[in-house]
Amino acid sequence: DAGVTQSPTHLIKTRGQQVTLRCSPISGHKSVSWYQQVLGQGPQFIFQYYEKEERGRGNFPDRFSARQFPNYSSELNVNALLLGDSALYLCASSVTATFVSNQPQHFGDGTRLSIL
Amino acid sequence: RKEVEQDPGPFNVPEGATVAFNCTYSNSASQSFFWYRQDCRKEPKLLMSVYSSGNEDGRFTAQLNRASQYISLLIRDSKLSDSATYLCVVPSGGSYIPTFGRGTSLIVHP
Numbered sequence: 001d002a003g004v005t006q007s008p009t010h011l012i013k014t015r016g017q018q019v020t021l022r023c024s025p026i027s028g029h030k031s032v033s034w035y036q037q038v039l040g041q042g043p044q045f046i047f048q049y050y051e052k053e054e055r056g057r058g059n060f061p062d063r064f065s066a067r068q069f070p071n072y073s074s075e076l077n078v079n080a081l082l083l084g085d086s087a088l089y090l091c092a093s094s095v096t097a098t099f100v101s102n103q104p105q106h107f108g109d110g111t112r113l114s115i116l
Numbered sequence: 117r118k119e120v121e122q123d124p125g126p127f128n129v130p131e132g133a134t135v136a137f138n139c140t141y142s143n144s145a146s147q148s149f150f151w152y153r154q155d156c157r158k159e160p161k162l163l164m165s166v167y168s169s170g171n172e173d174g175r176f177t178a179q180l181n182r183a184s185q186y187i188s189l190l191i192r193d194s195k196l197s198d199s200a201t202y203l204c205v206v207p208s209g210g211s212y213i214p215t216f217g218r219g220t221s222l223i224v225h226p
Contacts, residue, residue: 107161
């Protein structure tokens with residue numbers, strides 16, 4: 001079975017631009033979460049979507065938005081990019097919305113976003 | 117106090133050594149805790165979960181101390197392949213919002 005797939009793998013943008021990152025969850029997984037990981041830090045939670053509804057939101061500005069489609073894939077949008085948005089963006093999928101061990105989150109390889 | 121704190125290390129140990137990491141958390145209402153492993157430039161992968169007092173899986177033991185609000189990860193008989201960053205995760209907000217620590221780097225040398 002395919003794991004969590006993210007696209008693109010790498011992206012270079014300039015300040016002020018907008019970016020859309022995509023994630024396809026593992027088949028049968030209805031929850032998708034997005035994380036931002038800067039170098040030397042742990043992943044920071046951005047959003048969780050379950051059954052196409054937002055179930056959790058981290059401490060990120062409104063420039064960050066996301067949505068989940070009927071096939072459970074998801075997009076993360078970031079507007080008005082800043083230099084500080086340079087990071088690895090990770091998507092994780094799970095069967096349920098909650099973070100429980102018998103339904104662990106499975107991470108994709110991430111999209112490495114660089115802002116010039 | 118940060119929500120989840122970890123010593124970034126690195127912890128440099130020889131093969132065969134026993135090493136332990138701690139992770140402190142501030143939300144006393146948290147009920148479950150997790151250790152993830154992340155190799156360099158790779159995605160995090162679930163290593164162990166801790167719900168009550170502890171959990172053991174082969175060479176790995178995770179323990180929870182609710183009174184002092186920390187969890188620990190013990191690795192026995194370290195292997196070169198154990199070299200990685202170990203991330204502590206504490207869910208809150210009804211378990212929808214996970215907080216990751218910054219990770220502890222482990223380097224196992226021959």
